[in-house]
Amino acid sequence: MIIYGVALLSICTLAGLFIGDLLGVLLGVPSNVGGVGIAMILLIFGGNWLARRGLLAAKTEQGIEFWSAIYIPIVVAMAAQQNVVGALSSGPMAILAGLLAVGLSFAMVPVLDRLGRQDAAVEKKPHEPGSAAQSVASVQR
């Protein structure tokens, strides 16, 4: 049933946000610590675990896939309620600070990408058996 998928997604979302809020309290940070990320990890590994046991029917998957597919329109709705006027009318300093942060961050993407790839090439050999087992698991899925 489609609702099983929606419910699974809801449980992962609530659990992730709950853990993120708890982490925030523990660390003394006034924000949720990676709740969305934790929820995504729960869904990835939880979904994989269920799929391997054959507990994830096609109808169940549809309940998750619908929300995944409606994601772009939701992001457009999000864009339509940003405080664009407020941001643009705050003067050149804020605009420059934001743009410079974005520019530098973009420039760092290829740098870190290259850095990590060299590490991966060095580390690859000892991990060979593990990654082979994982690819079998993902083929089954």
Next chain:
Amino acid sequence: MITETLTKVLTGYGLISGFAVIGATMWLSYWMSAKFTRGRLHGSAIAILLGLLLSYLGGLHTGGQKGLADIPLLSGIGILGGAMLRDFAIIATAFGVNPKELKRAGVSGVIALAFGVFVSFIAGVSVALVFGYTDAVSLTTIGAGAVTYIVGPVTGAALGASSEVMALSIAAGLIKAMAVMVVTPFVAPLIGLNNPRSAVIFGGLMGTSSGVAAGLAATDPKLVPYGCLTAAFYTALGCLLGPSLLYFMMRGLFG
């Protein structure tokens, strides 16, 4: 009588009206993408640009802070694009993620997160210095705003920054989020943003959840979950570092 009844239905069923308005926007955007750019500029990129433009017009019209969602007839867009459904849909995109790809990119993501907070912070601080700010509290708050528009006010409130500096830090973060939304699809080919690993790094470096979510959606929807996963930890890391390590660094440098 007809307008009155129509208004009642549209506002009473706000979320449903939101679906209709956003659906029409999507259709128009994909039509424009095919007709005028021959699909070179992705439909979703145009839709996000249209969304920001409409938000600007809405903000001018109402004087509010929530763009189009401040117009009563369109308040449903506020629900559709609000934090609850946004997080729900972002998490749903994780369903297509390959755990193997994720494990391979994991370490790079953590490194990118640490770099990302520092790079944006330094950018914000440098601009603030150029504009004549010299005290550690203001510099830290504006730098934190360039991290994200949540880290800025959180840091400023903890350090006791003036409300003017807080407003500037929020604005810097908003500009960052919007710039990431708009620029990402154009810059993506130049920085090799076309695979899960670079998307994880991108999410960790940019960090603004809304910017990363929209920027990747306009570039390649398959990359969305990888970027959003690391970006989810960015604001928290910024809130952790802003009033502590970053402030101590600034106080050491500028007294």
